[in-house]
Amino acid sequence: MDFHIGKKTLTRRSAPYLVAEIGLNHNADLEIGKRTIAKAKESGAHAVKFQTYRTEEFIDQSNPDVKFLYDIFKQYELNETKHKEFQKTALDLGLDFFSTPLCDSAVDLLCGLDVPVLKIASGDIVNLPLLNKAIQSGKPLIVSTGAALPEEVTRAISLFRKHGTETCLLHCVSMYPTPLNKVNLQSIPFYLDTTDYVVGFSDHSDGTLASSVACGLGAVVFEKHFTLDRNLEGPDHGISMDPTMFTRLAEDLKLSFEMGGAYGKNTHPEETGGWFYGRRSLYKKGNSVLSLRPALHTKDKNILDSWELERVGDPSLLPEGPIRLAPKSK
Template structure:
């Protein structure tokens, strides 16, 4: 059932009764080059994205520069990195933000961000950001959620790694501090996420269990998981975006290039419209094919007053005659005029008209 509830970001409505809202996550795929970031915003708009999302942090707001074992990454995509060095490579400098917001306005696409601490919220408020995204890893940072909620802006929460209790606590904190427009994204925090572990059935459960609009933050390869999620109720899709995977940005491996992202926007929209509503009325597009149903035809000449036998009629295509279910009822009746082979049966041609 399609709800009348929706969230509005920058004038666009997001909810079950609207086409999917598509977010291009730039993340760290600018590779430290502002020109790449500006170009990515342009390309995302051309690809049909509704919004571009950036991340607002500095290496010092994320962690400390420390060589101890706790701060080393072992395994996965960023194996061998020290946390501080990874965030130094991946961060979007604060001094870029004004140009990025200006570029988004120029090309007509919404830009919002993920703040990773309260100071980033203050920065984003200075640009009157239209919405906030909370990263999965910050879902337990209730003071941060409280500060974001106090802005009164729409909040999108990713739920990767979170237990049901942690999700509930985050949503309760947001709502209790003024957030009236909330979207919760099902998310698997694995980079990339194997499709067989995507667990998309959770999308509908999140919506029902927490009374929120739900969507998907998708880290899988390709577009299949995102497109499939639409049939399961996802109203917003967030997917990482890169100009070229060969640039080897921090998130490039599980990001979509422009031609792939364009396909994502197109196919998720088609999937949404394909769902429609339950119903058994004949669709307008089917009308022309009614002619190719079977119906009862005279397949031999027959004279007025003759009794109809199996040599005179058959159930064949096209469908302009009486329906096949009347075959036995027609047999044994007489015709009231001369009929030539290839004439569609009708009750007006039969003397004993007893439908």
């Protein structure tokens, strides 16, 4: 099943589509947010993504155990005006703009902005009310699967299929940062084998290696946290890529995709140019038939190659040297 982001069509064989997850790294500041979007474009992103919510609609502010969480999200909450400003900045730069809704009103806000897709956070793959709201929007969904049990992923997929929802699954490990030995990239071919979805990778590991390997395993959509400066104050800057690191990621993904080549056994002209020295023709040496280099048959079609042994006949009747096809009798 193809996946659509606006006018873009992604298939399982598409080049990498790279999402700069700005998330909360705008610091609720228009200037920082706009500069971050511009740097994401310069660094090779195809899209920028934010988080959209009203804090009181998804965190119980009366519970002291999550007061710290409430305070963090409240500090970085974006109103509709800032959403519109960030969207305009992104679209003017040729970037796709979308967001992760964390409550029902966020879905309404994003639909009002006519974003091309909605992103479902890993923690909400088990949130049936929000999933139903997102499905009812009719938007394609990019769904992260971090920390989800296998049966929870299966359950969500069944829901999307029931409603005919266009879906892209992202493999994700909800550890920040994710140790490389915990990345478990075999989930990507598993999703490819068990669904007909375009599959991607929400990468929380350090560096570019995990995403590069994921590309080789068939991931198409890539999401990575992005910041102007890892030293900025805020909850996610320290686990995000700065522009230099993100540029390297974009370059490595492009190279990884090119390294994958085309499905099947494909032979380059540059390879066949070495046949003369690397392959063999048949030669008569004494009473023996030998397979020797160089492959003279690559330049003289009348000389037998080493696969044509059965055509040799009685070697005692042959002259020394390369074995040629017997001339046709007139």
